[in-house]
């Protein structure tokens with residue numbers, strides 16, 4: 001797995017969570033999503049867009065997720081959380097969590113996430129994102145796509161150029177799987193054309209002693 005992460009820039013850690021732990025995370029995610037969709041709650045942390053020709057805002061990301069009053073999520077982010085040893089093993093040293101968000105792809109309405117690189121201001125194999133999947137994810141409901149090896153490309157290469165050169169690998173996952181990717185890799189995710197929601201919790205990890213640029 002470590003070798004795959006270094007050469008391809010991403011890897012899968014299958015089934016590291018119990019069903020009980022997943023249920024707690026799903027319940028917290030649903031409560032936050034309902035605040036937006038049912039209660040009309042809005043904040044700078046709740047990222048949304050309004051599709052052309054509608055007046056119905058579509059939630060796609062809840063930022064600063066560790067600060068939203070959700071204890072199971074906050075435990076994932078806090079020092080000593082269950083993801084920390086996974087990140088420490090791939091980054092080969094002590095780590096700290098540096099960002100946390102809920103990615104939501106609501107059934108039928110979720111837009112694709114365009115090709116991008118999360119960061120190119122750190123060297124390869126230095127900072128990674130771990131994504132815990134709360135739902136099965138496939139091509140129909142917006143699974144992740146990567147250009148393997150693109151984390152090794154120069155800092156100024158645009159994700160779009162890397163995608164054109166390819167190859168593009170789609171990464172279907174099962175609920176409970178954790179995807180890990182180098183923040184430098186070119187990646188995207190598809191539209192959700194299905195009736196199935198797709199939720200993931202993404203946490204960025206950096207070396208404990210590194211001040212992020």
Ligand code: NI
Pocket residue numbers: 116117118187
């Ligand atoms: Ni990203």
